[in-house]
Amino acid sequence: MRLLIRNARIVDPASARDAMGDLLLADGKIAALDDAAKAAGADRVLDARGLVLAPGLIDLSARLREPGFEYKATLESEMDAAVAGGVTSLACPPDTDPPLDEPGLVDMLRRRAKVLSRARVYPVGALTVKLAGERLTEMAELAESGCVAFSQANVPVADTQVLWRALQYAATFGFPVWLRAEDLWLAKGGVAHDGEVATRLGLQGIPPFAETIALGTILELVRATGARVHICRLSTAAAVEMMRRAKAEGLPVSCDVGVHHLHLSEIDLADFGAHFRLEPPLRSRRDREALAGALADGTIDCACSDHAPMDEDQKHVPFAEAEAGATGLELLLPLTLKWGEERKLPLAKVLARVTSDAARVLGVASGRLAPGAPGDVVLFDPQAAWRVTPQALKSQGKNSPFLGYELTGCVRATVVAGNLVYER
Amino acid sequence: MASNLQLNANGELRHLLSIEGLPREVLLRILDTAASFVGVTEREVKKVPLLRGKSVFNLFFEPSTRTRTTFEIAAKRLSADVINLNIAASSQTKGESLLDTVANLSAMQADLFVMRHASSGAPFLIAHHVKPHEHVINAGDGRHAHPTQGLLDLYTIRHYKKEFSNLTVAIVGDVLHSRVARSLIHGLTTLGAPEVRVIGPRTLLPTGVESLGVRSFLDMREGLKGCDVIVMLRLQSERMRGALLPSAQEFFKHYGLTPEKLALARPDAIVMHPGPMNRGVEIDSNVADGPHSVILPQVTFGIAVRMAVMSMIAES
Numbered sequence: 182m183r184l185l186i187r188n189a190r191i192v193d194p195a196s197a198r199d200a201m202g203d204l205l206l207a208d209g210k211i212a213a214l215d216d217a218a219k220a221a222g223a224d225r226v227l228d229a230r231g232l233v234l235a236p237g238l239i240d241l242s243a244r245l246r247e248p249g250f251e252y253k254a255t256l257e258s259e260m261d262a263a264v265a266g267g268v269t270s271l272a273c274p275p276d277t278d279p280p281l282d283e284p285g286l287v288d289m290l291r292r293r294a295k296v297l298s299r300a301r302v303y304p305v306g307a308l309t310v311k312l313a314g315e316r317l318t319e320m321a322e323l324a325e326s327g328c329v330a331f332s333q334a335n336v337p338v339a340d341t342q343v344l345w346r347a348l349q350y351a352a353t354f355g356f357p358v359w360l361r362a363e364d365l366w367l368a369k370g371g372v373a374h375d376g377e378v379a380t381r382l383g384l385q386g387i388p389p390f391a392e393t394i395a396l397g398t399i400l401e402l403v404r405a406t407g408a409r410v411h412i413c414r415l416s417t418a419a420a421v422e423m424m425r426r427a428k429a430e431g432l433p434v435s436c437d438v439g440v441h442h443l444h445l446s447e448i449d450l451a452d453f454g455a456h457f458r459l460e461p462p463l464r465s466r467r468d469r470e471a472l473a474g475a476l477a478d479g480t481i482d483c484a485c486s487d488h489a490p491m492d493e494d495q496k497h498v499p500f501a502e503a504e505a506g507a508t509g510l511e512l513l514l515p516l517t518l519k520w521g522e523e524r525k526l527p528l529a530k531v532l533a534r535v536t537s538d539a540a541r542v543l544g545v546a547s548g549r550l551a552p553g554a555p556g557d558v559v560l561f562d563p564q565a566a567w568r569v570t571p572q573a574l575k576s577q578g579k580n581s582p583f584l585g586y587e588l589t590g591c592v593r594a595t596v597v598a599g600n601l602v603y604e605r
Numbered sequence: 606m607a608s609n610l611q612l613n614a615n616g617e618l619r620h621l622l623s624i625e626g627l628p629r630e631v632l633l634r635i636l637d638t639a640a641s642f643v644g645v646t647e648r649e650v651k652k653v654p655l656l657r658g659k660s661v662f663n664l665f666f667e668p669s670t671r672t673r674t675t676f677e678i679a680a681k682r683l684s685a686d687v688i689n690l691n692i693a694a695s696s697q698t699k700g701e702s703l704l705d706t707v708a709n710l711s712a713m714q715a716d717l718f719v720m721r722h723a724s725s726g727a728p729f730l731i732a733h734h735v736k737p738h739e740h741v742i743n744a745g746d747g748r749h750a751h752p753t754q755g756l757l758d759l760y761t762i763r764h765y766k767k768e769f770s771n772l773t774v775a776i777v778g779d780v781l782h783s784r785v786a787r788s789l790i791h792g793l794t795t796l797g798a799p800e801v802r803v804i805g806p807r808t809l810l811p812t813g814v815e816s817l818g819v820r821s822f823l824d825m826r827e828g829l830k831g832c833d834v835i836v837m838l839r840l841q842s843e844r845m846r847g848a849l850l851p852s853a854q855e856f857f858k859h860y861g862l863t864p865e866k867l868a869l870a871r872p873d874a875i876v877m878h879p880g881p882m883n884r885g886v887e888i889d890s891n892v893a894d895g896p897h898s899v900i901l902p903q904v905t906f907g908i909a910v911r912m913a914v915m916s917m918i919a920e921s
Contacts, residue, residue, distance in 0.1 A: 380811040381625070383725040383748030383784060388812070452610075453726030497704050499724030501747070 182599060183207040185223035186560065189234035194533030195549035204234060206556040209599040213552055225601075229560055232593055235532050236548045237269025237300075237557035239539035241359075241437050242413065243488035243510055245302070247293065248286065249278025254490035254577040256293050259510065262576035263300040264603035266511035267559035267592040268486075270540075270547055271300055275307040276334035282307035282318045284326035291327050299602050301557070303329045303543060305359060308347050314338040317347055320356055329543060330411065332359035335460050335505075339365040341398060348408035357544070359411045360399055362420060363461065367391035372501045374464040378447040384501060387462050389417040396420050400427050403434060411542055412436035414487060416461035418471030425480045435542050436480075439487040440516040441507055443473050445582060455496040455503035456582040459487075476534055477524050483539040484520070486513040490578020508578035512569070514561060515588035522589075528563070556599035565591035610732055617921035620732045620741040621914050623750040625791040632795055636760050638913035639906070645682060646908055655916045656685035659716040663689045664707075665744070666722040671880055672744050672754070675904070676719045679911035683919075685717075707731050715739060717915065725749035725784075740918045748782050753914060754879050755788025757907040759796065761899055762834055764906065765875050769793065773800040773831055775870075776819075778838035778860055778887050779809045781849075785879045786838055787817070794818040804828035805860060808849040825860050832870040836877045837862050840887045853886045863889045867897060875899045 184206045191202045191214070204211065205218035213221060243263065246254040263271055273290070275281035281290070287304045294302035306328030310316040320331055331351055337360075338344040351358045368391045373379040375386025396412065400423065403410050415421060415438050424436050441459060446469045449457050457463060475481040489506025496503050513535060521531030540548025547555040566589045571579040595603035611626060613619045618631060645653055661680040665673050673689065680687045692706065707718065717740045720728050725747030732741045745751040766772055774793055780786045780803045793801045794817070801819045803810060810821055822828030829835065844850050862876065876888075876897045884890045893900060 375812045377813040377816040380813050381787070381817065383746070383750070383787060385748075386812060453729045455730075494702065497730070498702065499722065499727040499730055499747075501724050501726075 182225070183212070183221070183223045184596065184599065184601060185218060185226045186229050186234055187226060189229035189232055189560065191550065192233055192235045192529050192532055193550035194236070194529045195537040196551065197529055198550070199527065199529045204550065204558070206558070206596060206599045210556045211550055211552055211554045214550070227560070227594065231562065232560050233528070233563050234558060234560050236536040236550055237559045237595060237597065238267045238513055238535045239543060239545070239548050240268045240271040240488065240510065240513055240535070241483060241485040241539055241542060242274055243268070243271040243486055244276065244490065245273050246490060247277065247290065253492055256297060258575065258577035259488070259490060260294065260297045260299040262510040262574065264595040264597065265575045265592060267514050267561060267595050268510055269300050269557035269559065269595060269597045270303065270543070270545060272303045272305050272329065272543060274305050274332055274334040275312065276336070280307045280312045281305070281328070282310050282312070284319070284322045287323060287326040287328055298597070298600070300597060303545070305330045305332045307331065308333050308358060309338065309343065312336045314340055314343055317350055320351060321354055324354065324356060330357040330359050332413070333361070335361055337361060337363045337365045337395060344398070345402050345406070348402050348406040348410070352406050352408040355409070357409045357411055359413050361413045361461070362392050362396035362399055364391045364395045367394065372458060372462065373450060374447045374462045376447055376465055378450050382450060382453065389419055389464065389468070392417050392461065393419045393423060396423050400432065400434070403432050407433065409433045414439045414442070414461055415472060415481060416442060416464050416468060418468045421471045421475040421480060425475070428480065435482045437483045437485050437542070438472050438476055438481050440484045440509060440513055441487070441582060442469065443476065443484065443520045444516060445469070449582065450500070453500045454582065455498065455500050456507065456580055456584065458500055458503045458505050459507060460505035473520060473524060476520070477526060482542055483534045484513070484517055485539070486510050490576045491580050493579065496580050506580070507582055508574060508576045508580050510576055511574055512581065512583060512588070514592060515590040518563065518590040519588065556596060558596045559592060560594040561590055561592045563590055565589065567591050610729065613921050618914070618917045619921050621752050621918065622728050622732060622741065622743045623791070624752045624755045624788045624795070625750070627795070629795050632756070632759065632792060635756055635910070635913050635917065636763060638917060639760050639909040642909040642912040643906070645912070646905065651682050652684055653682065654684045656680065656683035656919055659685045659919060660714060661685045661687050661717045661719060661915070662710050662715045663687065664692055664710070664718055664720045665690065666692045667745070669721055669745070671904070672721065675907045676744060676911055679908050679915060682908070683912055683916055685915070703727065703730065704734055707734065711736060711739060717742065717918065719744050721745045723747055742914060742918065745784055748784055748787070750788050751784040752788050753907070753911050754785050755792045756914065757903060757910040758789045758836065758877060758879070759792045760906045760910050761877060761903045764902070765899060766833060769796040769798045772798045772833045773802070774798055774834040774836065775802040775804055775828055775832045776836045776838065777804040777825065777862065779840050779844060780805050780814060780838065781809045781811045782841065782844070783838050789836060790817050790819055802828050802832070806850070809844070825866060826869055829866055829869040832874055834875055834877065835862065835867070835870055837888050839879065839881065840883060857886055861885070861887055861889060862892050864891050864895070867892055877903055880904070
């Protein structure tokens with residue numbers, strides 16, 4: 182299949198391109214651009230007038246809920262959601278049931294995903310057995326079966342000796358470790374940012390130093406072990422500053438932010454809406470401002486959806502009893518565009534945070550539009566507005582704090598490995 | 606937001622979920638209505654027919670004797686049918702969800718739900734889901750709010766002090782876990798009390814408590830100086846676990862109200878307590894039973910205040 186996309190505004194963050202042109206996909210790869218693309222023959226031609234053509238989005242955290250949580254979502258529903266959101270590659274955290282701590286589970290997940298042939302799935306293996314923070318998993322075995330990194334998902338390792346050993350062991354093989362920075366004890370029982378809003382609403386708080394203390398520990402262990410560590414879902418201004426200094430020092434670290442945290446803050450909890458119960462919690466407006474600024478200046482490397490689909494029953498309970506998380510695969514693009522719009526950033530820079538920069542963290546060749554690169558692209562209308570409703574979302578999880586909101590940026594087509602896997 | 610959910614299009618009370626967000630006029634109307642019911646509770650026939658034919662469901666997901674009883678008395682004096690459900694011991698333990706429980710009760714033709722729940726915000730969830738003719742009164746949700754207690758505290762203060770505009774009020778003890786404190790603070794600031802203080806050890810004062818419009822004091826003697834009203838909060842014994850306090854004895858020594866500490870407040874200061882009291886933990890018996898104490902009148906006013914709230918909601 183040779184697919185020619187004509188008259189598109191081609192935005193490729195990796196080459197800093199933002200110009201009209203044509204692009205040809207062939208043999209699963211990007212074959213040619215502009216005149217060379219037009220000259221070659223094609224089986225199908227898409228006219229992309231008014232649309233942006235960009236590398237497919239790379240999402241560093243999307244839960245597909247298999248195995249174990251099929252009542253929340255299935256691989257089918259979430260892979261549909263991914264391509265409907267323009268996401269062509271996604272990393273899935275190991276917090277399944279059982280967790281991704283054995284090669285067999287990882288094999289099965291990858292096989293199931295391959296059969297569906299939509300987005301590319303990159304499993305992140307469990308760092309410790311059952312995510313219990315006690316024994317190391319067989320990381321080398323897991324890497325052979327396809328794990329691209331190792332993580333604890335949202336379950337911090339309380340025992341710092343185990344964390345130290347885990348980083349040493351991962352560093353032995355050069356495996357990246359992805360960690361949330363959260364002190365288990367300081368966060369215990371908390372459901373919201375420990376600040377004015379939690380005080381007013383009578384919700385137990387998670388202090389900002391639950392993040393910075395854990396981050397300080399992790400950074401110190403990076404210094405000691407040389408492990409490559411990616412910090413997941415920063416939530417505080419103070420942690421942003423620590424990452425800025427760690428990078429200046431030359432530590433092998435990177436970090437991301439959940440796309441919801443670029444737009445929402447503790448203020449949004451005012452009516453006890455369970456959809457605003459996220460992990461990490463929505464923090465102060467000052468924190469949100471710092472996160473949005475750090476993503477712009479590159480201190481934060483990428484934004485991700487932190488996709489956590491769940492059924493409504495898990496949100497139809499009082500705030501503190503609700504499961505934390507939001508559906509996000511289909512909101513990653515519009516919410517990233519909204520962030521870029523608010524900060525008046527050029528589109529190539531905005532998209533970099535969910536394409537080329539994410540590819541760098543994930544260690545994959547996609548996320549760019551150069552000839553020879555994987556044939557993963559998205560075509561979207563940057564002006565088209567759509568309303569977030571349960572019907573509009575393909576994900577089985579309708580749990581979004583943005584339900585009822587109108588967002589701008591609508592995916593028209595998604596191509597994975599040269600195949601048109603989504604079109605509307 | 607909260608205020609829209611509580612008031613109908615005419616600004617009348619539809620649900621009572623929190624004092625926060627209720628305009629001053631609504632609070633004063635509740636207090637004035639309560640004053641008219643105090644007379645009823647002193648009559649020989651203590652009944653008025655305002656809620657005749659209405660069903661009031663007391664939904665207590667957390668154990669309570671006093672609050673549940675005063676709601677029951679208030680509803681009966683308004684001639685309502687009262688159904689008490691002790692849910693802590695029934696369907697919730699069988700795994701039925703909160704919304705399912707309420708939907709089932711709604712099918713039994715409820716008019717008014719009086720609800721207590723251990724989770725902050727639970728009555729908001731219910732208020733979002735009930736039918737238009739059904740009403741919700743929050744009888745205490747987690748640490749968030751206990752609006753009828755706050756209103757009866759305001760009623761008591763107004764009864765003894767007449768005006769709010771020149772008062773210094775101190776709220777003492779476990780403010781962190783107290784829905785009573787939060788409701789009273791919002792009520793006092795809305796009605797224009799110029800100085801509201803909270804007094805307690807750092808472990809029992811919530812982060813950023815000043816943002817509620819109060820001054821915080823760690824030294825009780827300092828904080829009591831010049832106070833017209835002292836509100837003592839109940840200290841739950843489980844606070845000694847979780848590293849919040851070392852012992853009840855040490856707490857009493859520093860934050861218990863004794864005659865000697867009371868003497869630092871104004872000579873005509875009143876002492877309040879939402880009950881049930883822990884004598885010798887937050888309050889000395891000589892103070893609890895002494896001439897400054899208005900703790901028992903609070904209970905009596907509580908019935909009139911709850912009658913006022915229920916009748917105003919039923920009329921909306």
